[in-house]
Amino acid sequence: MSSPASPVTVRAPGKLNVSLRVGQLQDDGYHDVATAYQAVSLYEEVRAFPASDFSVSFDGPIDTSGLETDGSNIAIKAARVLARAADYRGGVHLEITKRVPIAGGMGGGSADAAAALLACETLWGCGMSREDLHDLAAGLGADVPFALMGGTAVGTGRGDELSPALAQGVFHWVLVLAEQGMSTPTVYRELDLHRERNAADLSPIAVAPQVDAGVLQALRAGDPHLLADSMHNDLQAPALHLMPSLSATLELGESNGALAGIVSGSGPTIAFLAADPDAAIELQIALSAARRQAVRVTAPAHGAKVVQN
Template sequence: MTVTVPSKINVHLAVGPARDDGYHELTTVFQALSLTDTVTVSAAEESSLQVRGEGEKAVPRDERNLAWRAIDVLAEHLDTTPAELGPVQIALEKNIPVAGGMAGGSADAAGALLGLATLWKLDLSRDELTRLAAKLGSDVPFSLLGGTALGTGRGEELLPVLTRHTFHWVLAFAQRGLSTPRVYKELDRLREAGEPPPAAGDHDVVIEALASGDPHRLAELIGNDLQIAAVSLRPNLRRTLRAGVEAGALAGLVSGSGPTCAFLCEDAESAVQVSARLSGAGVCRTVRVASGPVHGARVVESDGGPPGGEPPWDPTPPQAHA
């Protein structure tokens, strides 16, 4: 059973104060991008986890791996044990940077959940799968859903946003990842020390700009409250952000908690040009071109049965209005 899962960027990320449970209340606009991980799950004699590709050495191979934890979450939901469900082999083909603010671990978790639910022919509704996804992490429900969505709560409460237009992005991967909790803590620290002005404005206008399909309009509105914290921890991100715009992008921002920088480009051709210039600028480890929105976790190859091209749920959930 093979599942592809998108990465994400937050075109808008407004961070509220820390809650009693340690999470921050968010208003965010997610967009799923064409840079994807592939998760393959199969019944095996013995359980195993293989990881190949981008950042493979930095990915945990034990029970800390989010894809692996999907087994425990499914077993708990079914009131059984992983041993009862049977040994499985999980293989991750990674393209999404590890600890890069693009939800790579979340993507693998969503892919494993969908893959295992399909492999084991579990009768789970979309809502059930989404609830299980939220147990694995705040971003995992979005990795399942994909597209463009408004996220609230800790990021797990989603309202899909209808967008007919494709946007073109250039992604600058950094040498090393950044820890998400560390970046949230740094924002708290900066706020205690003097309240940096919010970078993210009003989400409604961002959704309108997405609906208009006009990248120039969107470029003026993208913003991420975590950017100042990521830049405080990695000051050289300032140079990367500047270099993307100098290379011809309309605007750039840190993706989620960073350190990946995402640059919005006028069109596909411009994205290729910007990526070539940015590669030559020597301000990051790797440059990739991606577009969005794309669909969420999707079974692309199943053993025996027809490929489950669409998720096994109602494809038209309620939508936010632009």
């Protein structure tokens, strides 16, 4: 096991949940989910440098002043998990360029962890397979394995049991980034409260939910119109309840040419699906004119990947 003299740079993608079904609250306080993930072309970039201990720093367009830089940071956790698994006795300094919104429902922290795993594995020359890294990723968080894998996939269990999904063509999205993040546990708690409040009006909640067949058909066909008709997120109603301003953003996008809008994951990022590149550009211009922070991306994108070694 040897370390190259130069740093290793890895990019890992943010994600969208084009479908997210949430099962019943279980005795351990968690929910099983069924989700269709797509990786998008908004990347976290992690540079790994040889070091005697573990440290992390940040740059990029995202305000990172509130992020932890100690052992509680998920990228540091990932590096330490790998070091233990590989019996590596050194450390690493991680420089992370953040572009995916923090607490935005797009798996930015998970992308950092996936990128850190691959960057450190390459830096240290551990000789681990992608399957080995996937197993380590699953222990770090539900979305970390998908950030490692990328593309399009169905996630079940806690979201970390992945099956690649067939997807044709390119989907064009415009993301509206919120000024503040949302806590995933808080949104899930609000979902449980929403279900309790409306129990008489809701269909029985599945213990083990499934991704809708229409979503998978739309992805296989590469048809944005079909996908727009079938997208769903069980966390959208609680996210809108907690942050009512998101409703106005959804209406704004859909009145300016979006085929459909959806809250990404637990929010508050909103993803608008466009029919084609020109429609995405027009939508981005309209949203920016309305003083929303709008970013154009495409999907599916590659998973964690060494881009410079």
